[in-house]
Amino acid sequence: MSSIPQDAATVPHSATPQVLTVCIYINKQANMGPSLDRKKVQQLPDHFGPDRPSVVLQQAVQGCIDSAFQQKAVFSLLTQGYGGEKISATFDGKQHLLSLPVVNSVGYVLRFLKKLCRSLHCENLFSDQPFAQAHAASASFHYEGHAHSTETSMPEDYLVDPIDSKRYSVDPSDSAFNAMSSPYPPKPYGYRACQQFPAGSNAMGMCRQPSSPSTFQEGNRSAYSPSPESQESKPPPSKDPSTWSVEDVVWFVKDADPHALGPHVEVFRKHEIDGYALLLLKSDMIMKYLGLKLGPALKLCYHIDKLKQAKF
Missing domain, CATH: 3.90.1150.190 (SLED domain)
Known part of the structure; x- marks a missing residue:
């Protein structure tokens, strides 16, 4: 296995x-x-x-x-x-x-x-x-x-709807495919501390708490939530990250963490990192070939892992 x-x-x-x-x-x-x-x-x-x-x-x-x-x-x-x-x-x-x-x-x-x-x-x-x-x-x-x-x-x-073969909405901790019209939520959904777990429980300390059912379904469409400003600056790339262009990847990297990763976007253009190449990146490759330090490299790996789980 x-x-x-x-x-x-x-x-x-x-x-x-x-x-x-x-x-x-x-x-x-x-x-x-x-x-x-x-x-x-x-x-x-x-x-x-x-x-x-x-x-x-x-x-x-x-x-x-x-x-x-x-x-x-x-x-x-x-x-x-x-x-x-x-x-x-x-x-x-x-x-x-x-x-x-x-x-x-x-x-x-x-x-x-x-x-x-x-x-x-x-x-x-x-x-x-x-x-x-x-x-x-x-x-x-x-x-x-x-x-x-x-x-x-x-x-x-x-999973595909067995009746009309349409894709369902997405759980934010899980994966999304090319069925939804936009891979990014218009609104992020918040978290709150879980009060229902007894003392000493090893259950998760945070729970998703959408402001409304519609917000929850919309929030399900992304593993991370870009800022409204970044959404206005450029439309989201297509669902499937393996089909992203170099510019789509640049937008994704900058939007994922503008402070830590934004200064490094030009190196993705220089090395022509498209969506398929992005999914293959590992931390050692990022540091060796793209010149990022360990901190930004780990942050980028985190966002790439979320992207793989969500497969926009």
Whole structure:
């Protein structure tokens, strides 16, 4: 099984990193919907993991594909990601491969699977709690002991609407593709401290709090929020960063961090860094060939990683 590529310069070296694991349980008594074969689902293990989130997501998605009456029905709900684990399906006489998005949290796995199950009409198929202890009739997923209702947003641009084949909106922590009209939100959405977590909980200390549902959906379209001034100066580049021109990349770099990265935009023109080249950059390359110091290089790597996760 492949590993998610990770820029070594972004990994803290001061201490041994704590390994994040997740375990996803399968409800074999759930409604399988029109796409999944119950007999095949019964042959799946009772749970996937515990393992790295990227591995567990791959196993769960691959399990859905392998359990489908027609693998194409599940495979076609997904779109190509950057740098994640690979899944496969066999249809039309040949094998098809696809990379899942980069996974960096347990919540991402839960939201992704929830959206996939909703599209397959089998919403109670997965949970991070054993189904002997969870309510099988509930459509909620749980994350570190706290329920996320069925209204929780999903990494939806990795999934295609099974009815009208239109792309969904995007979760800000997840990936976006070329379906939305603009990759940047007109308004950033804020954060607030989470009060509902008990003392000592290792749950996330910050929660997304959109000012309104419409603002949340608009805010979902970007992994970062450019300033209004920069939006007015130049229209956003196209959805797919691999198709960006050199000028699109210059705009992206300057807009991502005007103070730290803005002074370096000319070097991107000089070296003709287009969108495809941008996605291939690593911190050592940035420092060696583009002349950036470690701080700006790490900041740029951060924005490139967010771009890969969001795949505008």
